[in-house]
Amino acid sequence: MLGKEFRNKISTTVFKKVGVNERHIFEPVQPASAMALQAAENLFAEHDINRNEIDALIYCSVHHDYVTPSTSCVLQHKLGLNENIATYDLTFGCSGYVYSLSLAKSIIQSLGFKKVLLLTSSALTKYIHPKDHASRIIFGDGASATLIVAEENSEKGIGSFVFGTDGSGFEKIIIRHGADFQKVTPQSLEEKADEFGNIYSDANYFMDGQAVLTFTMKKVPLLIEDTLSKNNLTKNDIDLFVLHQANDFMNEQVRKLAAIEKEKFYSHIENYGNTVQATIPIALKAAIAEGKIKSGSKVFVAGFGVGLSWCATVINF
Amino acid sequence: MTLEEFTSKIEGIFEDEKPGSLTPDTDFRNIETWSSMYALIIVAMFETDFKTTVTGDQLRKCSTVRDLYQLLPK
Numbered sequence: 001m002l003g004k005e006f007r008n009k010i011s012t013t014v015f016k017k018v019g020v021n022e023r024h025i026f027e028p029v030q031p032a033s034a035m036a037l038q039a040a041e042n043l044f045a046e047h048d049i050n051r052n053e054i055d056a057l058i059y060c061s062v063h064h065d066y067v068t069p070s071t072s073c074v075l076q077h078k079l080g081l082n083e084n085i086a087t088y089d090l091t092f093g094c095s096g097y098v099y100s101l102s103l104a105k106s107i108i109q110s111l112g113f114k115k116v117l118l119l120t121s122s123a124l125t126k127y128i129h130p131k132d133h134a135s136r137i138i139f140g141d142g143a144s145a146t147l148i149v150a151e152e153n154s155e156k157g158i159g160s161f162v163f164g165t166d167g168s169g170f171e172k173i174i175i176r177h178g179a180d181f182q183k184v185t186p187q188s189l190e191e192k193a194d195e196f197g198n199i200y201s202d203a204n205y206f207m208d209g210q211a212v213l214t215f216t217m218k219k220v221p222l223l224i225e226d227t228l229s230k231n232n233l234t235k236n237d238i239d240l241f242v243l244h245q246a247n248d249f250m251n252e253q254v255r256k257l258a259a260i261e262k263e264k265f266y267s268h269i270e271n272y273g274n275t276v277q278a279t280i281p282i283a284l285k286a287a288i289a290e291g292k293i294k295s296g297s298k299v300f301v302a303g304f305g306v307g308l309s310w311c312a313t314v315i316n317f
Numbered sequence: 318m319t320l321e322e323f324t325s326k327i328e329g330i331f332e333d334e335k336p337g338s339l340t341p342d343t344d345f346r347n348i349e350t351w352s353s354m355y356a357l358i359i360v361a362m363f364e365t366d367f368k369t370t371v372t373g374d375q376l377r378k379c380s381t382v383r384d385l386y387q388l389l390p391k
Contacts, residue, residue: 013332013333013350013354014350014352014354017354017358018354134352134353134354194353195377196352196353196356198353208373209353209356209357210356210357210360210371210372210373210376211372211373213357213360213361213364214360214364214370214371214372217361217364217365218364218370249354249357249358249361250357253361253364253365256365257365
């Protein structure tokens with residue numbers, strides 16, 4: 001519970017605006033892929049899925065078990081999937097789930113696959129400095145498993161996509177050291193403080209909150225407009241908008257700028273926090289359970305953030 | 318928008334502050350609850366209400382409400 005952990009450190013006004021009351025922390029004794037593995041097993045059990053019918057696996061995460069091989073190869077083995085499947089690692093953050101949907105749709109259409117398993121996993125909290133309060137109160141760990149199934153002559157399906165990339169903003173959300181550009185050295189762990197007293201090092205997660213807010217407010221309302229237009233739809237045709245659950249404050253700015261009514265704008269961050277690639281599928285599942293998404297619903301999904309990268313589409317359920 | 322109206326608007330952001338407690342020369346960084354969240358609220362307010370982008374650098378150079386007022390489009 002965040003209120004308990006940050007009592008006397010952060011005002012209740014801030015908690016209310018961010019919208020996160022509690023979040024889950026994955027103990028870093030296991031790789032993040034272990035969460036994705038568990039999510040996949042839960043999906044198979046819940047929906048009585050025959051794993052032998054899966055013909056492609058996408059693992060979308062910034063966390064990889066090894067420098068090489070690909071984590072999707074390791075997961076193929078651990079999940080007992082067939083040998084004759086294709087596997088893909090997609091190293092994307094907040095835009096990752098929607099990006100992965102575009103890959104799943106493409107390989108179904110172009111390569112003739114019938115069942116694509118899409119796993120996401122985020123264990124970002126281990127990279128956030130304990131005294132980086134601004135990020136601590138937003139992020140949680142989580143994973144998801146989705147099965148995308150090819151159906152012919154169906155009204156259901158994934159619509160057209162709009163993508164965006166602005167690599168000039170790569171430093172706005174970053175873990176600087178630890179990969180090829182700069183390995184972790186003792187200097188990497190030197191602590192720095194931002195103007196608000198949030199502590200981080202070059203081996204920690206860093207986010208320039210003000211720049212990310214401006215990016216989101218400028219790009220995401222346009223992304224919504226462009227994606228609706230590309231799908232020949234208007235806001236009125238959409239039953240539910242499920243955006244990446246960055247935090248309630250930022251998403252509320254987008255909602256206001258895009259002039260979307262509150263009832264159609266789903267918030268699902270209170271008990272999970274921002275779980276990066278996993279926010280959209282976790283929210284979709286909750287909205288289905290609440291009856292907000294039914295068979296025939298048109299649902300707008302958009303991911304945006306680290307990269308900087310953004311992507312959106314419409315799903316016909 | 319006058320400086321007085323703007324000051325009142327900024328005061329509205331700080332829910333814990335009593336009405337009339339902010340002046341144009343108040344250093345908003347000295348407000349007890351000042352944090353990165355309030356910086357975001359100010360950035361969002363400029364973007365939405367005044368169609369003006371305020372960068373982190375611009376905001377860092379401001380300390381009083383009057384400084385913020387100077388960032389409004391002329």
